[in-house]
Amino acid sequence: xxxLWTLSALALSAEAIKTTGCPLLGPxxxxxxxLSEDPIFSSKAEELTSKLNEAIEDGSLPGISFAVQxxxxxxxxxxxxxxxxxxxxxxxxxxxxxVDEDTMFRIGSISKLWTMFLFMTLEGTRYFHEPISKYVxxxxxxxxxxxxxxxxxxxxxxxxxxxELASHxxxxxxxxxxxxxxxxxxxxxxMGFPSLPEDEQLTCGSEYPCDRQEFFxxxxxxxxxxxxxxxxxxxxxGYQILGYALESIANANYEEILWDRLxxxxxxxxxxxxxxxxxxxxxxxxxxFSWFGYEIGEEAPAGGMFSSANDxxxxxxxxxxxxxxxxAVTRRWMKPLTHTSSLQHSVGAPWEIYTFLTPRRxxxxxxxGDIGLYSSSIGLSPDxxxxxxxxxxxxxxxAMTSTIGEMVADIMLPGFDEVxxxxxxxxxxxxxxxxxxxxxxxITITADDGAGLVVSSWISNSVDMIExxxxxxxxxxxxxxxxxxxxxxxxxxxxxxxxxxxxxxGVPEDAGPLLGSCFSWILLDSLVYGNVGLPEFEFSLxxxxxxxxxxxxxxxxxxxxx
Numbered sequence: 001x002x003x004l005w006t007l008s009a010l011a012l013s014a015e016a017i018k019t020t021g022c023p024l025l026g027p028x029x030x031x032x033x034x035l036s037e038d039p040i041f042s043s044k045a046e047e048l049t050s051k052l053n054e055a056i057e058d059g060s061l062p063g064i065s066f067a068v069q070x071x072x073x074x075x076x077x078x079x080x081x082x083x084x085x086x087x088x089x090x091x092x093x094x095x096x097x098x099v100d101e102d103t104m105f106r107i108g109s110i111s112k113l114w115t116m117f118l119f120m121t122l123e124g125t126r127y128f129h130e131p132i133s134k135y136v137x138x139x140x141x142x143x144x145x146x147x148x149x150x151x152x153x154x155x156x157x158x159x160x161x162x163x164e165l166a167s168h169x170x171x172x173x174x175x176x177x178x179x180x181x182x183x184x185x186x187x188x189x190x191m192g193f194p195s196l197p198e199d200e201q202l203t204c205g206s207e208y209p210c211d212r213q214e215f216f217x218x219x220x221x222x223x224x225x226x227x228x229x230x231x232x233x234x235x236x237x238g239y240q241i242l243g244y245a246l247e248s249i250a251n252a253n254y255e256e257i258l259w260d261r262l263x264x265x266x267x268x269x270x271x272x273x274x275x276x277x278x279x280x281x282x283x284x285x286x287x288x289f290s291w292f293g294y295e296i297g298e299e300a301p302a303g304g305m306f307s308s309a310n311d312x313x314x315x316x317x318x319x320x321x322x323x324x325x326x327x328a329v330t331r332r333w334m335k336p337l338t339h340t341s342s343l344q345h346s347v348g349a350p351w352e353i354y355t356f357l358t359p360r361r362x363x364x365x366x367x368x369g370d371i372g373l374y375s376s377s378i379g380l381s382p383d384x385x386x387x388x389x390x391x392x393x394x395x396x397x398x399a400m401t402s403t404i405g406e407m408v409a410d411i412m413l414p415g416f417d418e419v420x421x422x423x424x425x426x427x428x429x430x431x432x433x434x435x436x437x438x439x440x441x442x443i444t445i446t447a448d449d450g451a452g453l454v455v456s457s458w459i460s461n462s463v464d465m466i467e468x469x470x471x472x473x474x475x476x477x478x479x480x481x482x483x484x485x486x487x488x489x490x491x492x493x494x495x496x497x498x499x500x501x502x503x504x505x506g507v508p509e510d511a512g513p514l515l516g517s518c519f520s521w522i523l524l525d526s527l528v529y530g531n532v533g534l535p536e537f538e539f540s541l542x543x544x545x546x547x548x549x550x551x552x553x554x555x556x557x558x559x560x561x562x
Contacts, residue, residue: 022518028451029420031385036079044415064394067309073320095283104281108369111305128163135245155224165238166349167337171226177205209297243301270308291372312389375401384416432550432559452484
C-alpha cells in the first residue's frame with residue numbers, strides 16, 4: 001500500500017517538474033565489447049595519451065616511472081597501454097631500464113584485494129558473518145568479568161566477524177609494530193613524548209618483521225579504536241589476521257593458496273609474494289631506499305605482493321568475468337558494506353568504492369596500495385565489465401597514482417558509456433512491429449544522452465501505450481513520463497532481459513535527500529498485468545547478438561524487428 005500511495009503522490013508533482021531521468025543503479029546498457037577496435041574508444045585512448053604526455057612534459061608527473069592499462073573482460077588483451085620511465089631509472093644500476101607491460105612493481109595494499117579474492121574462490125561471502133575467532137585460535141580469549149566490561153581497553157574478539165575485518169569495521173588498530181614511533185623514542189622525547197617503560201618497548205617490527213606469536217602477543221594488548229561496525233578504520237593488522245583465517249579454511253599456507261588458486265590458474269608470470277629478481281622490476285634509487293627488497297613477513301596478505309601491469313589487468317578481467325569464482329559470489333562481493341563521511345566514497349571488502357556522477361552515476365570499485373616508493377591502484381567498473389590499473393614507482397608516488405587514476409577515470413568512464421550506448425543502439429535500436437491480421441502493434445527503440453535505451457513510441461492493438469500509461473499514472477504532460485530500458489543482468493541462450501523504468505521523475509534543483517532521491521527502484525514493478533510486470537522486456541537474439549524480436553512480456557506479444 002505504501003508504494004501505491006507513493007506512486008500516486010509523486011505523480012501529482014510530475015507535471016510541475018521536468019523529467020531529468022532517474023535510472024536504476026547499475027548498467028545503463030549491456031557492457032561494451034571489442035573495446036580496442038571501437039573508434040569511439042580509440043578517440044578516448046588518444047585523448048588519454050595526449051593528457052599523460054602533456055602532464056609529463058609540464059612537470060605534473062615529476063620523478064616517477066609508471067605503467068597504465070585499460071582493459072575489458074570481453075578481450076584477452078588490454079585495450080590501452082601507456083608506459084613511462086623516469087630519467088634516473090634509465091641510467092640506473094639496478095632493475096629495468098625501460099618500463100613496459102611486464103615490468104614488476106610492488107603493489108602494496110592491493111594485496112588485500114588478492115587475499116579477499118582467494119576467500120571468494122572458497123565461496124568467501126558465506127564466512128562474512130562468522131566470528132574470526134572460529135578460525136584463529138589465538139583469538140579464542142576467555143576474558144574475566146572485569147575485562148569483558150572494559151570495552152575501552154579490550155577488543156571483544158567474540159564480536160568480531162570476518163566481514164567486519166574485511167571491511168575495516170572491527171575497530172582494530174592499523175598495524176602492530178610496523179611504523180611504530182616507539183622505535184624512535186630517543187628522538188621523540190625531545191619533542192615532548194615520554195620515555196617508554198621497558199615492558200612497553202617493542203621487540204620486533206623494526207629490524208625484522210614480527211612472527212605470528214609476537215604479532216598476537218602485541219595485537220591482543222592493543223586498545224580497540226571503536227566498537228565493531230561503528231565506522232570503517234583502515235587496518236593492515238586485520239588483513240594479517242584474515243590471512244591466518246584463510247589458511248585455516250583452506251588447510252594450507254598462504255603462499256600455497258595464492259599459487260594454487262590465483263597465480264597458476266591465471267598464469268600470472270610476473271606476480272609473486274617473495275621479493276623477485278631485481279632485473280624484472282623498476283627500482284628507483286636502489287633496493288633499500290625504494291623498499292623494493294623489504295620483507296614484510298607475516299603481514300604479506302595485507303601488503304606483500306609484487307605484480308606487473310599485464311598481470312594486474314589479467315586479475316581485473318578475472319574478477320569482472322568471475323573466471324575462478326561463482327558469478328553470484330562476485331555480485332555479492334562487489335557491493336558496499338559501509339560508508340565513509342564522503343558522499344562519493346564507500347567501503348567494501350576491501351573495495352574502496354568511488355562514485356562518479358558524469359555522465360551518470362557509476363560506481364568504480366577500486367583498491368590502492370602504497371609501500372616505500374611504490375604506489376598502485378586498480379579500478380573496476382562492473383557496469384561496463386571494464387577497468388584500469390596504474391602502477392607507479394618514484395617520489396610522491398601516492399599523489400601521482402591518484403592523479404593518473406582520476407585522469408583515466410574522467411576520460412574512460414564516459415567513454416565506456418558512449419561505446420556501450422552506440423553498440424546497444426546497433427544491437428537493439430529500430431522498430432519492432434506486428435501488423436498482420438487484426439494486430440497493429442509496434443515499439444520503436446532509440447537512444448539519447450540519458451541512461452538506457454529509449455522507448456520513443458509504443459503502439460499496442462492500435463492504442464498509444466504511452467498515452468495509456470500516462471492515464472494510469474495521472475500524468476497529463478507527455479514530457480513527465482519516459483520509458484527507458486536497462487539490462488536486468490538476466491540472460492539465457494538467444495535471449496536477453498531488460499527492465500523498463502516506465503515512470504521517472506525529475507526533482508527541483510534545491511531538493512534535499514527525501515524529495516531529491518530516485519524512487520524508480522521502489523516504483524519499478526508497481527504496474528503488473530496478470531502477474532507479469534510492465535517493466536519486463538525480452539529481446540530474442542541472433543548468433544551475432546543482434547535483436548531479431550522484442551516482447552513486452554505483460555502484453556503477451558512478440559514483435560519482429562523491422
